[in-house]
Amino acid sequence: MTLTALKAQDLTFRTANGASIVDCVSLDIRNGDRLAIIGPNGAGKTTLLKLMCGMSRPYAGSVELDGKPLHGLKPIDRARQIAVVGQADQPDRRISVRDYVALGRIPHAMRKTRAEEAALIDAAMERTGLSALARREMGLLSGGERQRAQIARALAQEPRFLFLDEPTNHLDPRARGALLALVAELDLTVVAVLHDLNLVPDFATRVAVMRDGRLVSSDESLSRDLVREVFGIDLLRLPHPHENRELTVFDLSMTHH
Numbered sequence: 226m227t228l229t230a231l232k233a234q235d236l237t238f239r240t241a242n243g244a245s246i247v248d249c250v251s252l253d254i255r256n257g258d259r260l261a262i263i264g265p266n267g268a269g270k271t272t273l274l275k276l277m278c279g280m281s282r283p284y285a286g287s288v289e290l291d292g293k294p295l296h297g298l299k300p301i302d303r304a305r306q307i308a309v310v311g312q313a314d315q316p317d318r319r320i321s322v323r324d325y326v327a328l329g330r331i332p333h334a335m336r337k338t339r340a341e342e343a344a345l346i347d348a349a350m351e352r353t354g355l356s357a358l359a360r361r362e363m364g365l366l367s368g369g370e371r372q373r374a375q376i377a378r379a380l381a382q383e384p385r386f387l388f389l390d391e392p393t394n395h396l397d398p399r400a401r402g403a404l405l406a407l408v409a410e411l412d413l414t415v416v417a418v419l420h421d422l423n424l425v426p427d428f429a430t431r432v433a434v435m436r437d438g439r440l441v442s443s444d445e446s447l448s449r450d451l452v453r454e455v456f457g458i459d460l461l462r463l464p465h466p467h468e469n470r471e472l473t474v475f476d477l478s479m480t481h482h
């Protein structure tokens with residue numbers, strides 16, 4: 226049985242001067258989905274992500290969580306279910322990595338023993354490879370380490386949904402795949418804005434394609450025609466030269482044709 230967990234209906238977000246940045250988007254997210262939101266710069270991806278996780282309010286339309294209005298939930302109740310790793314998060318530079326990760330426990334305060342709380346925080350740090358950096362100040366971390374700390378904080382939150390905005394933008398190529406593989410292993414429903422299209426096929430069970438504030442597709446995979454139309458590049462599926470599998474390749478040179 227696959228139940229719709231989050232249901233966005235006719236979501237519209239407008240700026241003060243009336244421009245629609247997200248325009249009448251309807252999207253169902255089922256339990257266990259890993260939805261990638263992709264699209265060109267300025268397409269409205271981050272705005273849609275914020276609307277769907279309850280961080281910002283729509284001008285029109287609604288989001289339902291298990292059939293109830295998401296925007297009617299108290300922030301703490303929302304935070305028990307939804308963890309968000311945003312692009313603009315600015316952790317206090319002076320706190321230790323471990324204390325930062327521990328912030329993820331705030332929505333659950335007083336529900337577990339101290340030892341259980343500590344074990345959850347340690348497990349989140351271990352999973353993201355941060356144990357050795359536990360005492361370092363957040364302000365001293367590299368961009369990639371900080372990104373992992375943000376994921377660790379979200380894991381410590383024990384959410385049902387994980388919303389990620391560009392979770393890999395500071396990571397080197399190998400670390401990008403590794404981080405998304407880690408996220409995919411967790412038993413979570415994930416919504417992630419991704420810029421690197423190479424990461425999408427392995428990670429996503431569904432792909433939401435945004436353009437000019439509109440949702441143009443939310444299928445299980447990307448079609449060549451759609452990639453060409455929306456991004457102006459070519460998607461090729463080629464046999465791996467040494468292994469018995471297919472490679473998805475994005476040919477950026479098409480823009481020069």
Ligand SMILES: Nc1ncnc2c1ncn2[C@@H]1O[C@H](COP(=O)(O)OP(=O)(O)OP(=O)(O)O)[C@@H](O)[C@H]1O
Pocket residue numbers: 240241246264265266267268269270271272273
């Ligand atoms: N509160 C706001 N007021 C005015 N304009 C806004 C507001 N929020 C976003 N915008 C504009 O709306 C457009 C969509 O922004 P958004 O960040 O959602 O796009 P995006 O697809 O995530 O872009 P990128 O890929 O560049 O991160 C942009 O042109 C942005 O400048």
